[in-house]
Amino acid sequence: MRRRCVCKWGLESSxxxxxxxxxxxxxxxxxxxxxxxxxxxxxxxxxxGATVVHEGVSMPHCxxxxxDDFLISVGRSADGVAWPDEKVRIVILFISPVKPGxxxxxxxxxxxxxxxxxxxxxxxxxxxxxxxxxxDMLGLEIPGSETDESGx
Amino acid sequence: MNQDLEKLITLHxxxxxxxxxSRKEIRHQEEKLGLEADDAQKMLREMRTEFxxxxxxxxxxxxxxxxxxxxxxxxxxxxxxxxxxxxxxPTAMCSDPERNEQIRSCPTCGRIIYWAD
Numbered sequence: 001m002r003r004r005c006v007c008k009w010g011l012e013s014s015x016x017x018x019x020x021x022x023x024x025x026x027x028x029x030x031x032x033x034x035x036x037x038x039x040x041x042x043x044x045x046x047x048x049g050a051t052v053v054h055e056g057v058s059m060p061h062c063x064x065x066x067x068d069d070f071l072i073s074v075g076r077s078a079d080g081v082a083w084p085d086e087k088v089r090i091v092i093l094f095i096s097p098v099k100p101g102x103x104x105x106x107x108x109x110x111x112x113x114x115x116x117x118x119x120x121x122x123x124x125x126x127x128x129x130x131x132x133x134x135x136d137m138l139g140l141e142i143p144g145s146e147t148d149e150s151g152x
Numbered sequence: 153m154n155q156d157l158e159k160l161i162t163l164h165x166x167x168x169x170x171x172x173x174s175r176k177e178i179r180h181q182e183e184k185l186g187l188e189a190d191d192a193q194k195m196l197r198e199m200r201t202e203f204x205x206x207x208x209x210x211x212x213x214x215x216x217x218x219x220x221x222x223x224x225x226x227x228x229x230x231x232x233x234x235x236x237x238x239x240x241x242p243t244a245m246c247s248d249p250e251r252n253e254q255i256r257s258c259p260t261c262g263r264i265i266y267w268a269d
Contacts, residue, residue, distance in 0.1 A: 033153050034268065041165040048169075048195035053185040063172060064165045065226060066268065098168055098224070103175050110181040117185075 003109075005072035005140040007131035011081060011091065016046060019081045020060055023073040023093045034066050038095060041066075050083055054122040058088040059113060063096040063106050070109065071095045076134060090125050092138065112139060153252045157266055159207055160215055160255070164226045166203065167219065170196045211255070218263055226264045234258035234265060241265065 006026040013019040020042050024035045042060045045051070053059045058081075072094040080087030092113055096106040115121075116138050128134035132145040172178045173193040182189045204212055218225035227236040232246045239260040245251060246267070256265050 033158075037158060037161055037165075040162055041169070044166060044196065044199055045169055045192070048199065049188050049192035051187060053187065059185070062165065063168050065161060065168070065224075065228060066165070068228065068230065068268070103172060103178060106172065107175070107177040107181050110178065110185070114181060114185055 002139060002141040003070055003072055004143055005074050005135055005138075007135055007142055008073070008075040009131040009134070011075040011077035013077075014079065014081060016050075016058075016081060016083050017043060019075060019077070019091055020046075020093065023075050023091060026073050027071050030071070038062075038064055038066055042093070042095075050085070052083055052086060052088060053114075054117050055086075056080075056088050056126065057090045057092070057117065057122050058083045059092045059094075059110075061092075061094045061096075061106075061110070063098050063102060065098045067095050067097050068099075069097060070105075072140060074131075074134060074138060074140070076128070076131075090122075090134075153266070154254050156208065156211055157252060157255055157264070159203075160211070160226050160264055161266065163200070163203060163207070163215060164219075164224070166196060166200050170200065215264070222261070222263060224263070226266065227258075228268045229265050230268075234261060234263060236263040237261035 008022055008026050011019050011022055013022050020039055024039055041062045041064050045062050046060055051059045075091040077089050080089050094109060096102060125134060125137055128137055132142055135142045170193055173189050179189045215225045222236060224236060227234060229241055233240050237258060237260050245256060251267050258265055
């Protein structure tokens with residue numbers, strides 16, 4: 001079964017912090033304070049080492065007790081986001097819950113994205129023509145995407 | 153939300169990240185993607201040291217004691233239960249609209265509770 005995601009086609013931010021904030025704001029049912037704490041966690045991980053996993057692709061991620069299910073938000077920037085030393089155009093952000101079996105599922109999700117990026121998969125992401133296609137390439141689905149092609 | 157509670161949640165998330173980078177499988181996956189697990193973990197440990205220096209000593213001692221005993225010191229209340237020990241929490245505690253405005257502990261296990269809903 002495909003995991004659900006939200007997608008921001010057309011990230012406006014030009015910096016890492018702004019892009020993370022934009023992607024978190026796409027997530028439904030995430031009230032402001034919780035969103036800010038998740039931003040802190042993700043930025044801590046980034047400060048410890050930028051998560052650029054392929055040229056032009058970053059993957060900010062963490063596990064947090066603030067979520068009870070996987071949250072995945074994908075963004076695409078036309079002009080690129082400074083991450084911070086190199087520009088990325090695709091951002092795959094995900095947060096996994098802290099629960100029994102959580103580390104295994106988190107690891108499985110990293111492995112899933114790694115498999116999608118391998119063998120030219122990362123380059124293909126740049127050719128996606130819309131949010132639904134980008135999500136599909138990543139093995140994800142956007143709820144209601146048939147009626148909302150923008151995904152935003 | 154109580155500021156000390158927010159700090160404890162942030163500390164917990166930092167500890168989860170540090171622990172995850174010690175887990176063989178997560179570490180392996182991250183390294184396959186070209187991420188430097190060792191360096192990231194070292195940096196996160198330094199960040200933790202800096203962060204805990206700003207915390208109230210009594211609170212930090214409580215957190216460390218719970219974390220060393222249970223592995224998780226802060227847990228969400230889910231469906232009126234402590235998600236750490238699954239004991240039903242007192243109704244008055246759960247129905248208090250200001251329930252996240254102070255540090256509250258599960259009466260049974262002592263873990264620090266927060267309400268996400």
